[in-house]
Amino acid sequence: MNYKKLRADNTSPSRRSHAPLSRKPLSNVKKRQSSISDFSKLVKTASEVSAPTYEADRCFNNMPLSNSLKRNLAAKGYVKPSQIQDETLESLLAGKDLIGIANTGSGKTAAFLIPVIERLIKLPKANTALVVVPTRELALQIEEEFKFLANHMNLHCASFIGGTNINRDLRQARQNNHVIIATPGRLRDLVNQRALSLKAFELLILDEFDRMLDMGFVKEIRSIVKDMTGRVQTMLFSATLEPSQKGIIQEIVVNPEVVKVNDGESTNSQIDEDIIHVPEGADKMDMLIEMVSDSGFSKVLLFTETKRWADKVCKQLNQSGVKADAIHGNKSQNYRNAALLKFKNGGIQVLVATDVASRGIDVNDVTHVINYQLPLTYQSYIHRVGRTGRAGRSGKAYTFVN
Numbered sequence: 001m002n003y004k005k006l007r008a009d010n011t012s013p014s015r016r017s018h019a020p021l022s023r024k025p026l027s028n029v030k031k032r033q034s035s036i037s038d039f040s041k042l043v044k045t046a047s048e049v050s051a052p053t054y055e056a057d058r059c060f061n062n063m064p065l066s067n068s069l070k071r072n073l074a075a076k077g078y079v080k081p082s083q084i085q086d087e088t089l090e091s092l093l094a095g096k097d098l099i100g101i102a103n104t105g106s107g108k109t110a111a112f113l114i115p116v117i118e119r120l121i122k123l124p125k126a127n128t129a130l131v132v133v134p135t136r137e138l139a140l141q142i143e144e145e146f147k148f149l150a151n152h153m154n155l156h157c158a159s160f161i162g163g164t165n166i167n168r169d170l171r172q173a174r175q176n177n178h179v180i181i182a183t184p185g186r187l188r189d190l191v192n193q194r195a196l197s198l199k200a201f202e203l204l205i206l207d208e209f210d211r212m213l214d215m216g217f218v219k220e221i222r223s224i225v226k227d228m229t230g231r232v233q234t235m236l237f238s239a240t241l242e243p244s245q246k247g248i249i250q251e252i253v254v255n256p257e258v259v260k261v262n263d264g265e266s267t268n269s270q271i272d273e274d275i276i277h278v279p280e281g282a283d284k285m286d287m288l289i290e291m292v293s294d295s296g297f298s299k300v301l302l303f304t305e306t307k308r309w310a311d312k313v314c315k316q317l318n319q320s321g322v323k324a325d326a327i328h329g330n331k332s333q334n335y336r337n338a339a340l341l342k343f344k345n346g347g348i349q350v351l352v353a354t355d356v357a358s359r360g361i362d363v364n365d366v367t368h369v370i371n372y373q374l375p376l377t378y379q380s381y382i383h384r385v386g387r388t389g390r391a392g393r394s395g396k397a398y399t400f401v402n
Contacts, residue, residue, distance in 0.1 A: 054082070054083040055080065056080045056081045056082075056083070056085075056086040058080070058081075058086070059079055059080050060073045060074070060078055060079065060080070060081060061074075063081070063089060064089075064090070064093065065114070065118055066118060066121045066122075068121065068152070068153055069114065069117055069118060069121065069149065069153075072148065072149050072150070072151050072152075073114075073149065075148075075151075076148055076149070078110070081107070082106055082107030082110075082111070083102075083106065083107075083261050084100055084102045084106050084107055084108050084111045084259065084261045085107050085110055085111045085114065087259045087261075088100060088111050088115075088257070088259050089111075089114065089115060091257040091259075092111075092112070092115035092233075092235065093115050093118060093119075095232065095233050096233070096255075096256070096257050097233060097234045097235070097236075097253040097254050097255065097256035097257070098234075098235045098236065098253075098256055098257050098258075098259065099236050099238075099241075099249065099253060099256045099257070099258045099259070100112075100235070100236070100237045100238070100259050100261070101237075101238055101239070101240075101241050101258075101259070101260040101261060101262060102237065102239065102259075102260075102261040102262060103239050103261070103262050103382070103386045104208075104239060104383065104386035104387065105364065105386060105387075105389065106261050106262075108207070108237045109141070109142055109145050109207070110145065110149070111237075112131075112205050112207070112235050112237065113142070113145060113146055113149055114149065116128070116129045116179065116203060116205070117146070117149055117150050117153070117155065119203070120150075120153075120155050120178050120179075121153060121155075124154070124155060124178060125178070125202075126176045126177060126178060126200075127177065127178070127180065127197075127200045127201050128178050128179065128201065128202055128203060129178070129179045129180070129201065129202070129203040129204075129205065130179075130180050130182070130187075130198065130201045130203065130204050130205070130224075130228070131179065131180065131181040131182070131205040131207060132182060132183075132184060132187065132204070132205070132206050132207070132212070132221070132224060133181065133182070133183060133207045133208060133212075134183065134184075134208050134211040134212045134215055134217070135183065135211075136161040136162060136163060136183060136333055136336070137336065137337075137340065137361060138207065138208065139159040139160075139161045139181045139182065139183060140159055140161070140337070141361075142159070142181050142207070143157055143158075143159040143181050146179060146181075155178050155179070156175075156176060156177050156178055156179075157177060157178060157179035157180070157181060158172050158173070158175070158177045158179075158180055158181070159180075159181040159182065160172075160173065160180065160181070160182040160183070160186045160187060160190060161182070161183050161186055161333065162183055162185050162186050162333075163332060163333035164186075164333055166186075166189065169186065169189075169190060169195070170190065170193060170195045173190045173195040173196040174195055174196075180196070180201075184212065184217045184220035184221065184224070185220070187220075187224065188220060188223070191227065197227075198224060198227040198228045198229075199227065199228070199229050199230055200230055201228050201230060201231065202230055202231060202232045202233065203231070203232070203233050203234075203235070204224070204225070204228055204231050204233070204234045204235070204252075205234075205235045205236075205237070206221065206234070206235070206236045206237065206252070207237050208237065208238065208239065208383075209236050209237060209238040209245075209249075210238040210239060210240045210241070210242075210245065210379060211239075211379075211383060213245060213248070214377075214379055214380075218248060221248070221252070222248070222251070225251065225252055234252055234253050234254075234256075236249065236252060236253060236256070239262075239379075239382055239383060239386060240378075240379050240382055241260075242379075270389045270393070270394045270395065271385055271386075271388060271389035271394070271395045271396070271397055272394065272395070272396045272397070273385060273396075273397045273398075273399070274396075274397075274398055274399075275398070275399050275401055276291075276398050276399065276400050276401065277401050278400055278401065278402045284372075284400055284402070285313070285316050287400075288302075288313075288317075288370070288372065288400070289316075289317065289320045289322060291370070291398070292317070292322055292349065292350060292370075293322070296367065297349070297367060297368050298346075298349065298367050299343070299346070299349065299363070299365055299366050299367045299368075300349060300350045300351070300366070300367065300368045300369075300370060301343075301350075301351050301353065301361065301363075301366050301368070301369050301370070301384075301387045301388070302324075302350055302351070302352045302353070302369075302370045302372050303352075303353060303354070303355065303369070303370070303371050303372060303373065303375070303384050304352060304353075304354060304372050304373050305354070305355075305373045305374075305375075305376070306354065307328040307329060307330050307354055309372075309373065310326040310327075310328045310352045310353065310354055311326055311328075313326075313352050313372060314326035314350075314352045317350055317352070322349055322350055323347070323348040323349045323350070324348055324349065324350040324351070324352055325339040325342060325343070325348050325350075325351060325352070326339070326351075326352040326353065327339050327340065327351065327352075327353050327354075328353065328354040329354065339351065340361065340363075343361075343363060344363050352372075355375070355380050355383070355384065361387055363387075364393065365393065366387050366388040366395065367388065367395070367396065368388060368395070368396045368397065368398065369384055369385050369387050369388045369395070369396075369397040369398075370397070370398050370399075370400070371384060371397070371398070371399040371400060372400055373400070374399065374400075374401065381399075384397075385397040
Protein backbone atom coordinates (compact mmCIF):
# COMPACT_ATOMS: atom_id res chain seq x y z
CA MET A 1 0.00 0.00 0.00
CA ASN A 2 1.39 3.38 -0.96
CA TYR A 3 0.10 5.48 1.90
CA LYS A 4 1.54 8.66 0.53
CA LYS A 5 -0.29 8.19 -2.77
CA LEU A 6 -3.53 7.45 -1.00
CA ARG A 7 -3.14 10.54 1.12
CA ALA A 8 -2.33 12.74 -1.87
CA ASP A 9 -5.35 11.40 -3.76
CA ASN A 10 -7.51 12.24 -0.73
CA THR A 11 -8.81 8.69 -0.52
CA SER A 12 -8.39 6.00 2.05
CA PRO A 13 -8.46 2.20 2.03
CA SER A 14 -11.86 0.64 2.45
CA ARG A 15 -10.84 -1.68 5.28
CA ARG A 16 -12.30 0.81 7.77
CA SER A 17 -15.35 2.96 7.28
CA HIS A 18 -14.10 6.36 8.38
CA ALA A 19 -13.97 9.62 6.47
CA PRO A 20 -11.27 10.00 3.81
CA LEU A 21 -7.88 11.31 4.78
CA SER A 22 -7.10 14.82 3.67
CA ARG A 23 -4.26 17.26 3.91
CA LYS A 24 -4.57 20.69 5.39
CA PRO A 25 -1.83 23.33 5.67
CA LEU A 26 -0.87 23.98 9.27
CA SER A 27 -1.32 27.69 8.63
CA ASN A 28 -5.08 27.04 8.57
CA VAL A 29 -5.09 25.09 11.80
CA LYS A 30 -6.67 26.67 14.86
CA LYS A 31 -3.89 27.88 17.13
CA ARG A 32 -3.16 25.95 20.29
CA GLN A 33 -0.85 28.68 21.49
CA SER A 34 1.09 31.51 19.95
CA SER A 35 4.35 29.59 19.84
CA ILE A 36 3.08 27.42 16.99
CA SER A 37 0.90 29.93 15.17
CA ASP A 38 3.24 29.82 12.16
CA PHE A 39 4.02 26.13 12.60
CA SER A 40 3.67 25.41 8.89
CA LYS A 41 7.02 26.99 8.12
CA LEU A 42 8.70 23.95 9.65
CA VAL A 43 6.90 21.40 7.53
CA LYS A 44 8.55 20.30 4.31
CA THR A 45 7.02 18.24 1.53
CA ALA A 46 8.81 15.58 -0.46
CA SER A 47 9.76 18.03 -3.18
CA GLU A 48 11.72 20.07 -0.66
CA VAL A 49 13.64 17.13 0.77
CA SER A 50 17.22 16.91 -0.40
CA ALA A 51 19.55 13.95 -0.17
CA PRO A 52 22.49 14.32 2.18
CA THR A 53 25.27 16.12 0.34
CA TYR A 54 28.09 16.35 2.85
CA GLU A 55 30.94 13.92 2.47
CA ALA A 56 34.23 14.51 4.23
CA ASP A 57 37.30 14.51 2.02
CA ARG A 58 39.26 12.59 4.63
CA CYS A 59 38.87 9.39 6.61
CA PHE A 60 39.35 8.88 10.33
CA ASN A 61 42.61 7.13 9.45
CA ASN A 62 43.90 10.44 8.08
CA MET A 63 42.89 12.47 11.13
CA PRO A 64 45.25 13.40 13.99
CA LEU A 65 44.14 10.60 16.30
CA SER A 66 45.87 7.82 18.20
CA ASN A 67 46.03 4.42 16.54
CA SER A 68 44.04 2.76 19.34
CA LEU A 69 41.17 5.21 18.81
CA LYS A 70 41.33 4.73 15.04
CA ARG A 71 41.03 0.98 15.55
CA ASN A 72 37.93 1.37 17.70
CA LEU A 73 36.37 3.77 15.20
CA ALA A 74 36.98 1.25 12.43
CA ALA A 75 35.52 -1.54 14.56
CA LYS A 76 32.35 0.47 14.93
CA GLY A 77 32.17 0.96 11.18
CA TYR A 78 33.14 4.63 11.20
CA VAL A 79 35.16 5.36 8.05
CA LYS A 80 34.60 9.05 7.34
CA PRO A 81 33.57 11.71 9.84
CA SER A 82 30.17 13.35 9.69
CA GLN A 83 30.10 17.10 9.09
CA ILE A 84 29.95 18.04 12.78
CA GLN A 85 32.85 15.66 13.52
CA ASP A 86 34.92 16.84 10.58
CA GLU A 87 34.50 20.55 11.24
CA THR A 88 35.09 20.49 15.00
CA LEU A 89 37.88 18.00 15.66
CA GLU A 90 40.94 20.21 15.34
CA SER A 91 39.36 23.06 17.32
CA LEU A 92 38.38 20.72 20.14
CA LEU A 93 41.78 19.03 20.18
CA ALA A 94 43.29 22.52 20.47
CA GLY A 95 41.20 23.15 23.58
CA LYS A 96 38.85 25.78 22.15
CA ASP A 97 35.32 26.30 23.40
CA LEU A 98 32.64 25.22 20.94
CA ILE A 99 29.02 25.90 20.09
CA GLY A 100 27.82 23.12 17.80
CA ILE A 101 24.41 23.50 16.17
CA ALA A 102 23.38 20.14 14.80
CA ASN A 103 20.22 18.09 14.67
CA THR A 104 19.97 14.73 16.35
CA GLY A 105 21.47 11.93 14.29
CA SER A 106 24.29 14.12 13.00
CA GLY A 107 27.02 12.30 14.92
CA LYS A 108 27.49 14.93 17.62
CA THR A 109 27.99 12.35 20.39
CA ALA A 110 31.13 11.05 18.70
CA ALA A 111 32.05 14.66 17.84
CA PHE A 112 32.72 15.38 21.50
CA LEU A 113 33.72 11.90 22.68
CA ILE A 114 36.51 11.49 20.13
CA PRO A 115 38.53 14.54 21.30
CA VAL A 116 37.78 13.72 24.95
CA ILE A 117 39.12 10.17 24.52
CA GLU A 118 42.13 11.43 22.56
CA ARG A 119 42.94 13.77 25.45
CA LEU A 120 42.57 10.95 27.98
CA ILE A 121 44.86 8.65 25.98
CA LYS A 122 47.61 11.21 26.42
CA LEU A 123 46.71 12.17 30.00
CA PRO A 124 44.43 9.63 31.74
CA LYS A 125 43.40 11.82 34.65
CA ALA A 126 40.36 10.97 36.79
CA ASN A 127 37.39 13.33 36.66
CA THR A 128 38.54 14.98 33.45
CA ALA A 129 35.25 15.43 31.60
CA LEU A 130 31.70 16.09 32.76
CA VAL A 131 28.89 15.48 30.25
CA VAL A 132 25.54 16.94 31.28
CA VAL A 133 22.41 15.82 29.44
CA PRO A 134 18.67 16.39 29.87
CA THR A 135 17.46 12.80 30.15
CA ARG A 136 18.30 9.35 31.40
CA GLU A 137 18.12 7.67 28.01
CA LEU A 138 20.59 10.07 26.46
CA ALA A 139 23.04 9.55 29.34
CA LEU A 140 22.96 5.79 28.84
CA GLN A 141 23.42 6.14 25.07
CA ILE A 142 26.50 8.31 25.55
CA GLU A 143 27.92 5.88 28.12
CA GLU A 144 27.48 3.02 25.66
CA GLU A 145 29.21 4.99 22.90
CA PHE A 146 32.10 5.92 25.19
CA LYS A 147 32.69 2.32 26.23
CA PHE A 148 32.87 1.21 22.61
CA LEU A 149 35.20 4.00 21.48
CA ALA A 150 37.42 3.61 24.56
CA ASN A 151 37.55 -0.18 24.41
CA HIS A 152 40.82 -1.71 25.72
CA MET A 153 42.13 1.71 26.81
CA ASN A 154 41.64 1.32 30.57
CA LEU A 155 39.47 4.43 30.58
CA HIS A 156 36.36 4.51 32.72
CA CYS A 157 33.11 6.40 32.69
CA ALA A 158 29.99 6.38 34.82
CA SER A 159 26.48 7.64 34.24
CA PHE A 160 24.32 9.06 37.00
CA ILE A 161 20.63 9.43 36.34
CA GLY A 162 17.40 9.74 38.26
CA GLY A 163 15.29 6.66 38.87
CA THR A 164 18.26 4.53 39.91
CA ASN A 165 19.66 3.56 43.29
CA ILE A 166 21.25 6.64 44.89
CA ASN A 167 23.44 4.57 47.22
CA ARG A 168 24.98 2.74 44.28
CA ASP A 169 25.63 6.10 42.62
CA LEU A 170 27.24 7.47 45.77
CA ARG A 171 29.69 4.56 45.81
CA GLN A 172 30.41 4.75 42.09
CA ALA A 173 30.93 8.53 42.16
CA ARG A 174 33.84 8.05 44.55
CA GLN A 175 35.61 5.66 42.19
CA ASN A 176 38.22 6.41 39.55
CA ASN A 177 36.10 7.69 36.65
CA HIS A 178 37.65 9.62 33.81
CA VAL A 179 34.31 10.75 32.39
CA ILE A 180 31.08 11.44 34.26
CA ILE A 181 27.76 11.56 32.38
CA ALA A 182 24.83 12.88 34.37
CA THR A 183 21.42 14.47 34.35
CA PRO A 184 21.29 17.79 36.25
CA GLY A 185 19.14 16.58 39.14
CA ARG A 186 21.15 13.49 40.02
CA LEU A 187 24.41 15.41 39.58
CA ARG A 188 23.24 17.98 42.11
CA ASP A 189 22.32 15.16 44.54
CA LEU A 190 25.84 13.73 44.34
CA VAL A 191 27.44 17.14 44.82
CA ASN A 192 25.20 17.97 47.78
CA GLN A 193 26.08 14.66 49.45
CA ARG A 194 29.78 15.35 48.87
CA ALA A 195 30.23 12.23 46.77
CA LEU A 196 31.45 14.30 43.86
CA SER A 197 33.32 17.59 43.58
CA LEU A 198 33.15 19.51 40.32
CA LYS A 199 36.30 21.53 40.98
CA ALA A 200 38.66 19.02 39.38
CA PHE A 201 36.80 18.64 36.08
CA GLU A 202 38.51 20.40 33.18
CA LEU A 203 36.07 19.69 30.37
CA LEU A 204 32.35 20.47 30.36
CA ILE A 205 30.06 19.14 27.65
CA LEU A 206 26.45 20.32 27.60
CA ASP A 207 24.54 18.09 25.19
CA GLU A 208 21.06 18.98 23.92
CA PHE A 209 21.47 22.31 25.65
CA ASP A 210 18.26 23.72 24.22
CA ARG A 211 16.27 20.86 25.69
CA MET A 212 17.79 21.39 29.13
CA LEU A 213 16.65 25.00 28.99
CA ASP A 214 13.18 23.90 27.88
CA MET A 215 13.03 21.57 30.88
CA GLY A 216 13.87 24.36 33.30
CA PHE A 217 17.46 23.46 34.18
CA VAL A 218 18.84 27.00 33.86
CA LYS A 219 19.57 27.27 37.58
CA GLU A 220 21.28 23.88 37.65
CA ILE A 221 23.44 24.71 34.63
CA ARG A 222 24.57 27.99 36.17
CA SER A 223 25.43 26.20 39.41
CA ILE A 224 27.45 23.54 37.58
CA VAL A 225 29.40 26.17 35.65
CA LYS A 226 30.10 28.11 38.84
CA ASP A 227 31.34 25.01 40.71
CA MET A 228 33.70 23.92 37.91
CA THR A 229 36.53 26.22 38.96
CA GLY A 230 39.10 24.10 37.10
CA ARG A 231 37.20 24.20 33.81
CA VAL A 232 39.39 24.97 30.78
CA GLN A 233 37.12 23.96 27.89
CA THR A 234 33.40 23.90 27.24
CA MET A 235 31.50 22.21 24.43
CA LEU A 236 27.86 23.15 23.95
CA PHE A 237 25.69 21.22 21.51
CA SER A 238 22.16 22.18 20.56
CA ALA A 239 19.67 21.39 17.81
CA THR A 240 18.12 24.85 17.96
CA LEU A 241 19.53 28.31 18.59
CA GLU A 242 17.34 31.17 19.74
CA PRO A 243 18.07 34.79 20.67
CA SER A 244 16.70 34.09 24.16
CA GLN A 245 19.56 31.64 24.77
CA LYS A 246 22.26 34.20 24.02
CA GLY A 247 22.63 35.50 27.56
CA ILE A 248 23.27 32.19 29.28
CA ILE A 249 25.46 30.94 26.43
CA GLN A 250 27.72 33.98 26.90
CA GLU A 251 28.04 33.05 30.58
CA ILE A 252 29.26 29.58 29.70
CA VAL A 253 31.64 29.79 26.73
CA VAL A 254 34.60 32.05 26.00
CA ASN A 255 35.45 33.05 22.42
CA PRO A 256 33.87 29.88 21.09
CA GLU A 257 34.17 28.32 17.69
CA VAL A 258 30.67 28.19 16.22
CA VAL A 259 29.92 25.31 13.86
CA LYS A 260 26.46 25.12 12.33
CA VAL A 261 25.48 21.94 10.55
CA ASN A 262 21.95 23.29 10.38
CA ASP A 263 20.49 26.76 10.86
CA GLY A 264 19.10 25.98 14.29
CA GLU A 265 15.59 26.84 13.15
CA SER A 266 14.43 23.91 11.02
CA THR A 267 14.48 20.15 10.69
CA ASN A 268 16.92 17.97 8.76
CA SER A 269 16.74 18.47 5.01
CA GLN A 270 16.42 14.72 4.42
CA ILE A 271 13.18 14.41 6.39
CA ASP A 272 9.95 14.43 4.40
CA GLU A 273 7.22 16.03 6.55
CA ASP A 274 3.50 16.18 6.00
CA ILE A 275 0.18 16.87 7.68
CA ILE A 276 -2.66 14.39 8.11
CA HIS A 277 -5.95 16.21 8.57
CA VAL A 278 -8.53 14.36 10.65
CA PRO A 279 -11.94 15.16 9.13
CA GLU A 280 -14.82 15.96 11.45
CA GLY A 281 -16.41 12.74 12.65
CA ALA A 282 -13.45 10.57 11.72
CA ASP A 283 -11.74 8.29 14.22
CA LYS A 284 -8.10 9.33 14.55
CA MET A 285 -7.11 6.01 16.09
CA ASP A 286 -8.58 4.11 13.15
CA MET A 287 -6.60 6.36 10.82
CA LEU A 288 -3.43 5.69 12.79
CA ILE A 289 -3.92 1.93 12.78
CA GLU A 290 -4.57 1.99 9.05
CA MET A 291 -1.43 4.04 8.55
CA VAL A 292 0.98 1.83 10.51
CA SER A 293 -0.52 -1.31 8.94
CA ASP A 294 1.41 -0.40 5.81
CA SER A 295 4.55 -2.55 5.57
CA GLY A 296 6.73 0.52 5.06
CA PHE A 297 6.03 1.69 8.62
CA SER A 298 8.45 -0.81 10.10
CA LYS A 299 9.93 1.23 12.95
CA VAL A 300 7.69 4.06 14.13
CA LEU A 301 8.24 6.54 16.94
CA LEU A 302 4.91 8.08 17.94
CA PHE A 303 4.52 11.12 20.17
CA THR A 304 1.76 12.12 22.53
CA GLU A 305 1.59 15.16 24.81
CA THR A 306 0.76 13.32 28.04
CA LYS A 307 1.63 10.10 29.82
CA ARG A 308 -2.04 9.11 29.97
CA TRP A 309 -2.40 9.45 26.22
CA ALA A 310 0.81 7.48 25.64
CA ASP A 311 -0.59 4.54 27.60
CA LYS A 312 -3.98 4.84 25.89
CA VAL A 313 -2.56 4.88 22.37
CA CYS A 314 -0.18 2.02 23.17
CA LYS A 315 -3.02 -0.12 24.53
CA GLN A 316 -5.23 0.50 21.49
CA LEU A 317 -2.41 -0.30 19.07
CA ASN A 318 -1.71 -3.61 20.79
CA GLN A 319 -5.41 -4.47 20.84
CA SER A 320 -5.48 -3.89 17.08
CA GLY A 321 -2.58 -6.27 16.52
CA VAL A 322 0.19 -3.67 16.20
CA LYS A 323 3.09 -4.48 18.53
CA ALA A 324 3.76 -1.38 20.61
CA ASP A 325 5.19 -0.21 23.90
CA ALA A 326 5.27 3.13 25.71
CA ILE A 327 7.88 5.10 27.62
CA HIS A 328 7.22 8.10 29.83
CA GLY A 329 8.07 9.54 33.23
CA ASN A 330 5.87 7.11 35.17
CA LYS A 331 7.73 4.10 33.79
CA SER A 332 10.75 2.82 35.72
CA GLN A 333 14.16 3.24 34.18
CA ASN A 334 14.51 -0.51 33.76
CA TYR A 335 11.18 -0.65 31.94
CA ARG A 336 12.15 2.21 29.64
CA ASN A 337 15.48 0.58 28.86
CA ALA A 338 13.78 -2.73 28.05
CA ALA A 339 11.19 -1.04 25.82
CA LEU A 340 13.90 0.84 23.95
CA LEU A 341 15.88 -2.36 23.44
CA LYS A 342 12.80 -4.08 22.01
CA PHE A 343 12.31 -1.13 19.66
CA LYS A 344 15.93 -1.25 18.53
CA ASN A 345 15.85 -5.02 17.95
CA GLY A 346 12.54 -5.05 16.09
CA GLY A 347 10.56 -6.66 18.90
CA ILE A 348 7.95 -3.92 18.60
CA GLN A 349 6.88 -1.86 15.62
CA VAL A 350 5.75 1.30 17.40
CA LEU A 351 7.29 3.04 20.40
CA VAL A 352 4.93 5.58 21.95
CA ALA A 353 6.66 8.34 23.88
CA THR A 354 6.27 11.68 25.52
CA ASP A 355 8.76 14.42 24.67
CA VAL A 356 10.90 14.05 27.80
CA ALA A 357 11.10 10.26 27.65
CA SER A 358 12.09 10.32 23.98
CA ARG A 359 15.23 12.37 24.48
CA GLY A 360 18.29 10.26 23.86
CA ILE A 361 16.57 7.66 21.73
CA ASP A 362 19.47 6.88 19.44
CA VAL A 363 18.02 4.54 16.82
CA ASN A 364 19.35 5.26 13.35
CA ASP A 365 16.74 3.31 11.39
CA VAL A 366 13.49 4.89 12.62
CA THR A 367 11.39 4.91 9.44
CA HIS A 368 8.66 7.28 10.61
CA VAL A 369 7.90 9.81 13.31
CA ILE A 370 4.22 10.41 13.96
CA ASN A 371 2.95 13.33 16.00
CA TYR A 372 -0.35 11.88 17.20
CA GLN A 373 -0.83 15.13 19.09
CA LEU A 374 0.59 18.50 18.11
CA PRO A 375 3.71 19.54 20.01
CA LEU A 376 3.42 22.77 21.95
CA THR A 377 6.51 24.48 20.56
CA TYR A 378 8.74 24.65 17.48
CA GLN A 379 11.60 23.25 19.51
CA SER A 380 9.62 20.18 20.51
CA TYR A 381 8.65 19.63 16.89
CA ILE A 382 12.26 19.84 15.70
CA HIS A 383 13.43 17.41 18.36
CA ARG A 384 10.61 14.96 17.69
CA VAL A 385 11.05 14.92 13.93
CA GLY A 386 14.82 14.65 14.35
CA ARG A 387 14.40 11.09 15.60
CA THR A 388 14.15 9.99 11.96
CA GLY A 389 16.40 10.86 9.03
CA ARG A 390 19.46 10.14 11.13
CA ALA A 391 23.01 9.22 10.16
CA GLY A 392 22.52 10.20 6.52
CA ARG A 393 19.28 8.26 6.05
CA SER A 394 16.03 9.71 4.76
CA GLY A 395 13.00 9.77 7.01
CA LYS A 396 9.31 10.62 7.09
CA ALA A 397 7.31 12.54 9.66
CA TYR A 398 3.56 12.96 9.87
CA THR A 399 1.54 15.23 12.14
CA PHE A 400 -2.12 14.62 12.86
CA VAL A 401 -4.23 17.78 12.93
CA ASN A 402 -7.85 17.78 14.04
